[in-house]
Amino acid sequence: MVKEVSLIGELQSIAGAGLAEEGPACTAFAVDGLTPRAVVRPSTYQGVAEVLRYGNTNRLTVISWGAGSMMQTGNRPSKYDIALSVAGLTGIVEYEPADLTVTCRAGEPLVALQEQLRRSRQMLPSGPFASREATVGGIVATAGASASRHAYGTPRDFTIGMQVVTADGRITRTGGKVVKNVAGYDLCKLYTGSRGTLGVIVELTFKLAPQPRHEQREALAFDDAATACAFARELERQGMSVKAFTLLNRAATGLPRGGYVLAVDLAGTQAAVNRCWETLSTLAGAAQQLSEAEAERYAGAEAELQTAASVTLECEITVLPSDLPVLIERLGETLEPGIVAYPTIGLARAFWTAGDAEAILTDLTAAFRKIGGSMLVRRCPPSLKSRIDVFGEVPPSFPLMQRLKREFDPNGTLSPGRFVGRL
Amino acid sequence: MPGGPIHQSAFGSEADLSRCVHCGLCLQHCPTYLETGLETESPRGRLHLIRALSEGRIDLAGNTMGHLDMCLQCRNCEAVCPSGVPYGRIMEHARAAVIESRRAPVPWRLRSLFLREVIARPGRLRALAAALRFYRRSGLRALAESIPLLRDRALLAPSIAGRPFTGTGVLARPKGEPVARVALLTGCIMPLAYGRVHRATVRVLAANGCEVIAPVDQSCCGALQAHNGDRQTAQALARRNIDAFLEDGCDFVVVNSAGCGAAMKEYGELLSQDAVYSERARVLAARVKDIHEFLLELPFRPPTGRLEASVTFQDPCHLAHAQRIREAPRRILQSIPGVQFVEMEHADRCCGSAGVYSFTQPQMSLQLLQRRIDEVRASGAAVVATANPGCMAQIEAGLRRNRLPVRVGHVIELLDAAYRAEHR
Amino acid sequence: MTAAKRLIRELQSALGRRWVLHAPEDLLVYEYDATIDRALPQAVVLPESAQQVAQAVRIARRYGLPVTARGAGTGLSGGALACEGGVVIVMTRMNRVIKIDAENQLAVVEPGVINLDISKAAAPYGLYYAPDPSSQKACTIGGNIAENAGGPHCLRYGTTTNHVLALEIVTADGEIAEISATQAGYDLTGVLVGSEGTLAIVTKATLRLLHKPEATITLLAIFDRVSEASETVSAIISAGILPAALEMIDKNTMDAVEEFAHCGYPPDAGAVLLIEVEGLSEEAEEQANEVRSICEKFGVRELRTGTDPAERERLWAGRKSALGALGRKAPSYYILDGVVPRTKLPSVLAEVYQACDRFGFAVANVFHAGDGNLHPNVLFDERVPGATARVLELGEEIMRLCVEAGGSISGEHGVGFEKRSYMSWIFSEDDLEVMARLKAAFGAGDGFNPGKVFPTSKGCGEVSSHMRAAIAKAGPGAYV
Ligand SMILES: Cc1cc2nc3c(=O)[nH]c(=O)nc-3n(C[C@H](O)[C@H](O)[C@H](O)COP(=O)(O)OP(=O)(O)OC[C@H]3O[C@@H](n4cnc5c(N)ncnc54)[C@H](O)[C@@H]3O)c2cc1C
Numbered sequence A: 001m002v003k004e005v006s007l008i009g010e011l012q013s014i015a016g017a018g019l020a021e022e023g024p025a026c027t028a029f030a031v032d033g034l035t036p037r038a039v040v041r042p043s044t045y046q047g048v049a050e051v052l053r054y055g056n057t058n059r060l061t062v063i064s065w066g067a068g069s070m071m072q073t074g075n076r077p078s079k080y081d082i083a084l085s086v087a088g089l090t091g092i093v094e095y096e097p098a099d100l101t102v103t104c105r106a107g108e109p110l111v112a113l114q115e116q117l118r119r120s121r122q123m124l125p126s127g128p129f130a131s132r133e134a135t136v137g138g139i140v141a142t143a144g145a146s147a148s149r150h151a152y153g154t155p156r157d158f159t160i161g162m163q164v165v166t167a168d169g170r171i172t173r174t175g176g177k178v179v180k181n182v183a184g185y186d187l188c189k190l191y192t193g194s195r196g197t198l199g200v201i202v203e204l205t206f207k208l209a210p211q212p213r214h215e216q217r218e219a220l221a222f223d224d225a226a227t228a229c230a231f232a233r234e235l236e237r238q239g240m241s242v243k244a245f246t247l248l249n250r251a252a253t254g255l256p257r258g259g260y261v262l263a264v265d266l267a268g269t270q271a272a273v274n275r276c277w278e279t280l281s282t283l284a285g286a287a288q289q290l291s292e293a294e295a296e297r298y299a300g301a302e303a304e305l306q307t308a309a310s311v312t313l314e315c316e317i318t319v320l321p322s323d324l325p326v327l328i329e330r331l332g333e334t335l336e337p338g339i340v341a342y343p344t345i346g347l348a349r350a351f352w353t354a355g356d357a358e359a360i361l362t363d364l365t366a367a368f369r370k371i372g373g374s375m376l377v378r379r380c381p382p383s384l385k386s387r388i389d390v391f392g393e394v395p396p397s398f399p400l401m402q403r404l405k406r407e408f409d410p411n412g413t414l415s416p417g418r419f420v421g422r423l
Numbered sequence B: 001m002p003g004g005p006i007h008q009s010a011f012g013s014e015a016d017l018s019r020c021v022h023c024g025l026c027l028q029h030c031p032t033y034l035e036t037g038l039e040t041e042s043p044r045g046r047l048h049l050i051r052a053l054s055e056g057r058i059d060l061a062g063n064t065m066g067h068l069d070m071c072l073q074c075r076n077c078e079a080v081c082p083s084g085v086p087y088g089r090i091m092e093h094a095r096a097a098v099i100e101s102r103r104a105p106v107p108w109r110l111r112s113l114f115l116r117e118v119i120a121r122p123g124r125l126r127a128l129a130a131a132l133r134f135y136r137r138s139g140l141r142a143l144a145e146s147i148p149l150l151r152d153r154a155l156l157a158p159s160i161a162g163r164p165f166t167g168t169g170v171l172a173r174p175k176g177e178p179v180a181r182v183a184l185l186t187g188c189i190m191p192l193a194y195g196r197v198h199r200a201t202v203r204v205l206a207a208n209g210c211e212v213i214a215p216v217d218q219s220c221c222g223a224l225q226a227h228n229g230d231r232q233t234a235q236a237l238a239r240r241n242i243d244a245f246l247e248d249g250c251d252f253v254v255v256n257s258a259g260c261g262a263a264m265k266e267y268g269e270l271l272s273q274d275a276v277y278s279e280r281a282r283v284l285a286a287r288v289k290d291i292h293e294f295l296l297e298l299p300f301r302p303p304t305g306r307l308e309a310s311v312t313f314q315d316p317c318h319l320a321h322a323q324r325i326r327e328a329p330r331r332i333l334q335s336i337p338g339v340q341f342v343e344m345e346h347a348d349r350c351c352g353s354a355g356v357y358s359f360t361q362p363q364m365s366l367q368l369l370q371r372r373i374d375e376v377r378a379s380g381a382a383v384v385a386t387a388n389p390g391c392m393a394q395i396e397a398g399l400r401r402n403r404l405p406v407r408v409g410h411v412i413e414l415l416d417a418a419y420r421a422e423h424r
Numbered sequence C: 001m002t003a004a005k006r007l008i009r010e011l012q013s014a015l016g017r018r019w020v021l022h023a024p025e026d027l028l029v030y031e032y033d034a035t036i037d038r039a040l041p042q043a044v045v046l047p048e049s050a051q052q053v054a055q056a057v058r059i060a061r062r063y064g065l066p067v068t069a070r071g072a073g074t075g076l077s078g079g080a081l082a083c084e085g086g087v088v089i090v091m092t093r094m095n096r097v098i099k100i101d102a103e104n105q106l107a108v109v110e111p112g113v114i115n116l117d118i119s120k121a122a123a124p125y126g127l128y129y130a131p132d133p134s135s136q137k138a139c140t141i142g143g144n145i146a147e148n149a150g151g152p153h154c155l156r157y158g159t160t161t162n163h164v165l166a167l168e169i170v171t172a173d174g175e176i177a178e179i180s181a182t183q184a185g186y187d188l189t190g191v192l193v194g195s196e197g198t199l200a201i202v203t204k205a206t207l208r209l210l211h212k213p214e215a216t217i218t219l220l221a222i223f224d225r226v227s228e229a230s231e232t233v234s235a236i237i238s239a240g241i242l243p244a245a246l247e248m249i250d251k252n253t254m255d256a257v258e259e260f261a262h263c264g265y266p267p268d269a270g271a272v273l274l275i276e277v278e279g280l281s282e283e284a285e286e287q288a289n290e291v292r293s294i295c296e297k298f299g300v301r302e303l304r305t306g307t308d309p310a311e312r313e314r315l316w317a318g319r320k321s322a323l324g325a326l327g328r329k330a331p332s333y334y335i336l337d338g339v340v341p342r343t344k345l346p347s348v349l350a351e352v353y354q355a356c357d358r359f360g361f362a363v364a365n366v367f368h369a370g371d372g373n374l375h376p377n378v379l380f381d382e383r384v385p386g387a388t389a390r391v392l393e394l395g396e397e398i399m400r401l402c403v404e405a406g407g408s409i410s411g412e413h414g415v416g417f418e419k420r421s422y423m424s425w426i427f428s429e430d431d432l433e434v435m436a437r438l439k440a441a442f443g444a445g446d447g448f449n450p451g452k453v454f455p456t457s458k459g460c461g462e463v464s465s466h467m468r469a470a471i472a473k474a475g476p477g478a479y480v
């Protein structure tokens, strides 16, 4: 067991004695039933680089961690030696409100960052996410999308610069600190959503948005998904100031009456929000409009589902917005999961608490082929992971992605096996 | 360089050429570029070729001349160029340099011979017109149009019909004191092909209180010759016109043919090196007015007679791009009670007539014509109004070819009809 | 038969004779773009399909020749120039709008489509394509994608990269691949946008369309001094207003524009801001009022407002024709493109004027102030011996000012050939090495638009010698 000793010893000498552990501490960093041999929490970028360099030269594999709230998503790692947590890399590096940009370390929790930004009436146009601990690094690495994507896009749209440690331990920069920048390849795009398979993000620069002057949440009941989606699109067509549309089915709301609830988050100046509310009220029948209290209740519905321990299978499906009603209908036929959808984006998340996950997936995959789009299994029983690729069928450009992975991580040091096609 | 004594600088002045900053903003306005997608058939490309010729980087071998020849000289590029590149002038000089180099290909030389020896000579031109009239009436045209080899050129041959215009001297005198004394440029083709337009113009001017004269000694304006590189002939013609029009002491020279108007407004530039005439050229040029712009500068009298028709307007290139007159003809059309004015798409793109272009580049000419005809069709108009004899003939040919029951008229003819309807 | 002849023969059999150019006069017009650089290709092809692009790439590769894609040639960084010769693939014939999917707000287009034509095709559905480079009447979407083009309205709506959803590409080995920003896996679409034609050739693009806003208000604010105008810019952003566009035009630019577009700019004004706010009419009104009072606070001398399309068009006319109009002020101009953090705008701008003064050149600034994206245009006469070299030197100094202020060497025109050597000011060797890995993954190597973006490529020396040869051939009056 000579090697075992030297691993933790090495990591401790890199990161500092208290920052590398083995044994029981590692269980909290298990991924799909695999427990790492050591966990290390470097406090500097240099520390991250040295851990990676060490792992890479010694053929030890490294899985990077933020707060861990999204670690259940991904294929089962093919090998897992070191858990590298960047949760210790917190804090804002640079924030000049009049520039409308912020630079912070990857381990900074989104909630904490937003609090800082709120003081200058600004925000990172992302979230909220189910986990209050979610770090900005983790959100970007998983390209985490929330309902506000309707108005603000996803991390690829507002991440303008990064520092990333490569598999061979180089601290590199891409992008910059200015909102418009075309110098060099935009590697930010590549790292965003790459789930730690190409490098470890240690610092990020974001383009911010001013906080809406006024916000108001409305909720409406609909009998069927198609009408609800059409309603959302009509508001969109009329240019209403909407930050997010969220469509929930009965199973997601626990609603006694009606089939679907469409939550509409209005945001803008007071006058604009009033006008939106008027338009919305004229378009919808009075009976459809739910009370403020009800509307507020649905705000937390998605987060509840995402954190519910009873959920055995969770899928995220992206289709063309026009195909969303069909998709939702079809999903409903599979043991009525809880469904949360973003109608103008064409994204639906479904949560099952009962039934045979594999059978449901087989059924869905067949149906899905007809509709087209992409499907991600966010949560499923670990036993299933050996038989499916949670990212669904590999995309046509998969050979290019394989080459990319080989170039960026030739030794397969970074989260091996976890990504699309078990990259 | 093989072949010849050619003064490189003759291809264009460095100052003119260096104004092009290659921004490309003219590309999407160039009809030949839009048809081919080729940079050589674009303003920026042609300017670059001319510059390369002037610098001696290339010579006239190969297809350089072909690329220059494919240019319509519609000057659409010039009108949109934010840098103010004087494209028309550059191209004229370049063509002149080609002709002067004596290395011009036979068709270029024939063309210039034709323009000099027929178009610029009234007697010979009348004979040609008579022949063409016979050609149309006799059914020869129908025959030629049915022979594949001849079809394109035959189709685009001007249609000579109706009574020629032969008036000279005082043509009209209003009842009271005239608001202006104007001289009409009768020109070369217009009186023969569209005598009716001149007659309408005289009536319209009179109806607006003008005294109209037509100096006897005037000649063809020289535009076609200048465009094709025969600046000498063009200058000779310009001098004759300067003498003729200044002699008569009119306030304005009114022109109803866009190409001629544009050329005469540029007499100053054409004769800028002429010790005797340069000043007089500028004086005359300043008096030249396009009929539409002229009418609107008078206190224009809107007609009260009605003309029930949907009308579209096809901008003659040398009105819209060379003279930058776009609004005046439209306003005149819109002033006619009963006229429903509809814009056709790409109204300001060349119809392919472009002087003698329809003969030298029949294929491109037809291609462009077809686009315009399709746009006329899409506009749903029953009448296409325009303001240049070449455009009128070209569009008539296109409509005939497409068997489209749409009529062609000069804006002034329509206005004249509305005035005349007042008395009915 | 020589290799050169065989190459042409093969290209001709793949694309048809008409669409393979090789005569000197035909190649000559592909030696330029909108920069002052020049480079001659050995052959030019104009394909009409992705298959033909792929064939052309394979043939060129077989002869060991580099390939360079070209759109409309309006690029401002020499991107479309065949710096090492080879085959130029011109996309102008692939100019169809394949589909407008109004329900899903998508457009599927070929790469040669002109930017503005996409909005024209989408207009009947109340939709438009947001990125609007000032060259939008002329530039192609393929060129926009390659450069990640921006434009006045990118302040609010983002640049090209935020609007490209999926691409069909031809890779360096002549394979056709489909990539999408929404499919599982790496975001290859995201890295392809802005890659300046060095990774792959785009043969089809799926773009996001936006609904036209209900109301748009354009404000034209005239200031006595540039400093007042640039402080107003910062103040607007700090106030939590994100206008759709926020542009600045300085005095020299106004002078040039006035001649062409007759915008009625007062002759003694120092700078003009064009500010556009959009949204629901209530919102636009409210924002316009706030902007007005900020302008007043900073001493605006005159405010003009446009609400209907014709009025707005008039207010924009000067801005839109600005770059071209500078051609009237001097025989040549050199456009720079740098970015600084918005708060640094006033100080950097002042330094730019000082630097130009020191070098003895007039400079006209017309730029996307809201993004901190500067465009100093240095006016000069390339016929004056040594002028060009001095201008380039000045350009370098201005770029340095931007970088020292925490900015970047290009906001939208690209690095291309012109600014490769500045890359190392903002990126370390490691940073560049990682970028090279991306290139390697695409198999692009040195054969794909070589001599661009990267400061030290193998062919670097050859590039300059090739360029020198081109210049020598160009004779005395030629540009650099
Ligand atoms: C007057 C003027 C104003 C301008 N204003 C702006 C502005 O506001 N914002 C802005 O961003 N830019 C602006 N530009 C610069 C220029 O218009 C843009 O960079 C534009 O995107 C270039 O498009 P193009 O079709 O002309 O490309 P080209 O110049 O032909 O090529 C540019 C690059 O794109 C590559 N390329 C072209 N097509 C493809 C393809 N299908 N696949 C892969 N690569 C390809 C080329 O290899 C080259 O590297 C302006 C230019 C001018 C002259």
Ligand code: SF4
Pocket: B019, B020, B021, B022, B023, B024, B025, B026, B027, B043, B044, B047, B077, B080, B081, B082, B083, B084, B085, C324, C327
């Ligand atoms: S002619 Fe004018 S518009 Fe055309 S490229 Fe040259 S400068 Fe630009």
Ligand code: SF4
Pocket: B029, B030, B031, B032, B033, B041, B042, B043, B046, B070, B071, B072, B073, B074, B075, B076, B077, B078, B087
């Ligand atoms: S004159 Fe007409 S045809 Fe000739 S280059 Fe200009 S726009 Fe094109």
